[in-house]
Amino acid sequence: MDPSDPAISYEASFRDAVQEAYLKLGIASRPIMERPRSGQADLCLVTFAVSGETGLEPGKIAEEVKELIGSDPRWTLEACGGYLNCTFDPVRFVKETGDHLWKRRKDPGQGSPTGKKVIIEHTSANPNGPFHVGRARNPIIGDTLVRLLRLYGHEVESQYWVNDMGKQVMILAWGIKNIPPGELGEPGREKADHHMVRYYQAANERMESDTDVQEEINELLRNYEDAVGDQDLGRIISGKGRPVITASDVREAVREVLSGMVVSLDRLGVHLDTFVYESQVVEDRSLQDVIEGLRKSPLCREEDGASFLDLSEKMKGGDDDKYKRRFVFTRSDGSALYTTRDLAYHSWKLSRCDRAINVLGEDHRYQSQMLSLALSELGSTGVPEVVFYAFVSLPGGKMSTRRNRVVFLDDLLDEAVERAREEVEKRRDDLTTGELSSISEAVGIGALRFNVIKVQPEKRMVFRWEEALNFEGASAPFVQYSHARACSIIKKHGVEFDGTPDWSLLVEPSEISLLRTLGRFPQVIEEAASKRKMHLVPLYLVELASSFNDFYRDCPVLAESNEDRRDTRLALVVLSRSILKKGLGALGITAPEQM
RNA sequence: GGGCAUGUAGUCUAGCAUGGUCAAGGCGACAGCCUCCUAAGCUGUAUGUCUCCGGUUCGAAUCCGGACAUGCCCGCCA
Numbered sequence: 001m002d003p004s005d006p007a008i009s010y011e012a013s014f015r016d017a018v019q020e021a022y023l024k025l026g027i028a029s030r031p032i033m034e035r036p037r038s039g040q041a042d043l044c045l046v047t048f049a050v051s052g053e054t055g056l057e058p059g060k061i062a063e064e065v066k067e068l069i070g071s072d073p074r075w076t077l078e079a080c081g082g083y084l085n086c087t088f089d090p091v092r093f094v095k096e097t098g099d100h101l102w103k104r105r106k107d108p109g110q111g112s113p114t115g116k117k118v119i120i121e122h123t124s125a126n127p128n129g130p131f132h133v134g135r136a137r138n139p140i141i142g143d144t145l146v147r148l149l150r151l152y153g154h155e156v157e158s159q160y161w162v163n164d165m166g167k168q169v170m171i172l173a174w175g176i177k178n179i180p181p182g183e184l185g186e187p188g189r190e191k192a193d194h195h196m197v198r199y200y201q202a203a204n205e206r207m208e209s210d211t212d213v214q215e216e217i218n219e220l221l222r223n224y225e226d227a228v229g230d231q232d233l234g235r236i237i238s239g240k241g242r243p244v245i246t247a248s249d250v251r252e253a254v255r256e257v258l259s260g261m262v263v264s265l266d267r268l269g270v271h272l273d274t275f276v277y278e279s280q281v282v283e284d285r286s287l288q289d290v291i292e293g294l295r296k297s298p299l300c301r302e303e304d305g306a307s308f309l310d311l312s313e314k315m316k317g318g319d320d321d322k323y324k325r326r327f328v329f330t331r332s333d334g335s336a337l338y339t340t341r342d343l344a345y346h347s348w349k350l351s352r353c354d355r356a357i358n359v360l361g362e363d364h365r366y367q368s369q370m371l372s373l374a375l376s377e378l379g380s381t382g383v384p385e386v387v388f389y390a391f392v393s394l395p396g397g398k399m400s401t402r403r404n405r406v407v408f409l410d411d412l413l414d415e416a417v418e419r420a421r422e423e424v425e426k427r428r429d430d431l432t433t434g435e436l437s438s439i440s441e442a443v444g445i446g447a448l449r450f451n452v453i454k455v456q457p458e459k460r461m462v463f464r465w466e467e468a469l470n471f472e473g474a475s476a477p478f479v480q481y482s483h484a485r486a487c488s489i490i491k492k493h494g495v496e497f498d499g500t501p502d503w504s505l506l507v508e509p510s511e512i513s514l515l516r517t518l519g520r521f522p523q524v525i526e527e528a529a530s531k532r533k534m535h536l537v538p539l540y541l542v543e544l545a546s547s548f549n550d551f552y553r554d555c556p557v558l559a560e561s562n563e564d565r566r567d568t569r570l571a572l573v574v575l576s577r578s579i580l581k582k583g584l585g586a587l588g589i590t591a592p593e594q595m
Numbered sequence: 596g597g598g599c600a601u602g603u604a605g606u607c608u609a610g611c612a613u614g615g616u617c618a619a620g621g622c623g624a625c626a627g628c629c630u631c632c633u634a635a636g637c638u639g640u641a642u643g644u645c646u647c648c649g650g651u652u653c654g655a656a657u658c659c660g661g662a663c664a665u666g667c668c669c670g671c672c673a
Binding site: 030032033034036040041044046048049051058080081082083085126163165166167168169303304305306307308315316323324325326328329330331332333335337338339342361362363364365366367369388390391393398423424426427428443454455456458459460461462464466467470471472473474475477478480481482484485488489492493531535536539542543546549550552553556557558559573594595 | 596601607615633634667668669670673
């Protein structure tokens with residue numbers, strides 16, 4: 001909250017004035033205010049609810065409050081039925097808004113440091129093959145949240161939790177050791193993850209048809225866990241008496257696949273600060289601490305040598321014995337499970353930040369709830385906050401790697417950029433190859449990210465090329481286009497206007513409306529970040545771009561004969577450019593200067 | 596069997612925590628706008644039992660109860 005922001009201070013002042021009037025009328029309730037969408041006022045007080053408290057008609061209350069507040073140069077009030085409409089003084093409010101924005105034009109919307117450290121875990125896909133779009137929302141949502149919270153003022157670290165201890169990873173590693181490359185088909189593309197996934201697939205097939213292989217892999221997995229637990233990564237691990245692999249080999253395989261996956265993330269504009277390996281919590285023994293901690297919980301039970309927390313009292317549903325809520329943390333043989341390692345990771349993570357946020361698919365809701373309960377049993381001060389997203393499905397049903405009903409993220413990225421390139425080429429024939437490809441990349445990838453973020457994560461999405469790569473209407477290119485128009489005007493003018501604009505020269509409705517829309521940017525960022533409502537940003541940007549387009553249509557800038565007015569309009573263009581760029585940046589979308 | 600999530604024009608989405616002045620946009624459809632700072636733009640028209648049934652209220656897309664539909668989950672797997 002920036003008290004020097006007129007958009008905030010006007011509202012606060014009006015609220016205070018109403019509150020004071022309410023007190024005089026003997027009304028204790030908090031004033032109910034809203035911003036009318038229809039635009040007949042900037043703010044309005046709704047008095048119906050407090051009518052009972054005073055015995056007065058709602059319309060009468062509005063009148064009384066208006067009288068009590070009296071006149072104020074900042075606004076005019078109008079009682080209208082049960083509403084008290086407050087309209088900010090156009091000249092004064094526009095001037096203050098403009099001045100405020102102009103002061104911060106270099107870094108609009110940047111919140112002051114909160115001093116809070118936030119760790120955001122996202123993506124965390126199993127490192128056994130390329131990303132497919134069923135889960136592509138995860139890195140986009142996660143990375144956007146990272147950017148948004150940084151803009152808000154938090155210190156943010158992004159983490160990828162790498163599952164390098166599971167069966168899938170062992171299947172992959174086994175495949176690399178046992179399947180001759182000659183038996184593999186051609187890779188989908190020249191990229192480490194596409195190369196390596198063939199070993200995983202081939203090993204999977206082998207395992208399905210051969211129970212010996214299955215047993216061997218299970219045994220390897222168990223011995224692998226032991227080797228890591230003993231901090232002996234060089235030990236040669238056997239399966240069914242056959243020495244096969246070392247823990248280092250497994251890690252190497254994982255790193256190799258991951259390197260390919262990171263290439264895709266880079267292209268998407270997604271950056272991860274830290275990769276935390278699952279094996280780390282085993283190696284550093286923090287897993288053992290967690291297991292011992294859980295054993296002390298009053299909820300801890302044992303059955304056939306396995307240990308678990310009985311959570312049936314803490315979780316809804318499941319009276320049936322078959323559906324008991326149990327958080328199993330050691331097997332009968334004493335070994336740990338994935339969830340136990342995840343718990344150790346979270347315990348470590350929470351100790352290193354003020355707040356942890358996880359981005360997870362909706363299939364993890366139940367697991368995540370258990371994890372939080374287990375964390376509380378460990379005496380953890382906090383639990384992670386989770387952003388869940390629904391899966392992306394294909395028009396014919398869900399995506400399935402096994403049935404080959406998948407769209408790979410890499411293919412989606414290629415297609416996005418290719419379609420963007422066609423559009424650019426339609427319009428421009430004067431670009432260098434470098435310009436063409438950087439614009440296509442920005443537009444294609446931007447369109448994709450924008451379309452993911454503009455819908456709330458919990459809503460299901462059906463993947464359709466036309467929608468995922470929508471280039472018009474409410475889309476990234478629409479916003480980028482307005483930005484390019486702004487850049488074009490400034491470029492054409494030659495020198496960047498850097499004086500002091502006289503906002504009172506703004507007279508056209510569309511230019512005033514533009515300035516006021518620009519003024520809302522900090523509040524939008526604040527609300528989107530604090531309430532984790534990322535979709536508010538694209539929504540706002542479309543509104544801003546649209547407002548800029550209206551201005552562009554109605555108000556000639558360079559052709560304006562009055563020099564002072566021209567300069568003021570130039571200032572408006574500079575602000576628009578700056579905020580459009582910053583807003584897109586918060587979504588991880590680049591804003592080309594031309595397109 | 597149970598838990599959780601979602602349900603808004605042909606279609607996709609916003610609005611729902613704090614009920615309130617005409618349910619807001621995009622796509623698609625139809626009709627227009629480039630001698631003028633990039634038409635990826637702009638203007639206009641048509642299209643709605645806000646899934647259904649009850650309840651609370653002066654007032655419900657919004658709150659409560661109950662249905663229905665769809666998705667996800669309920670392993671000593673990850």
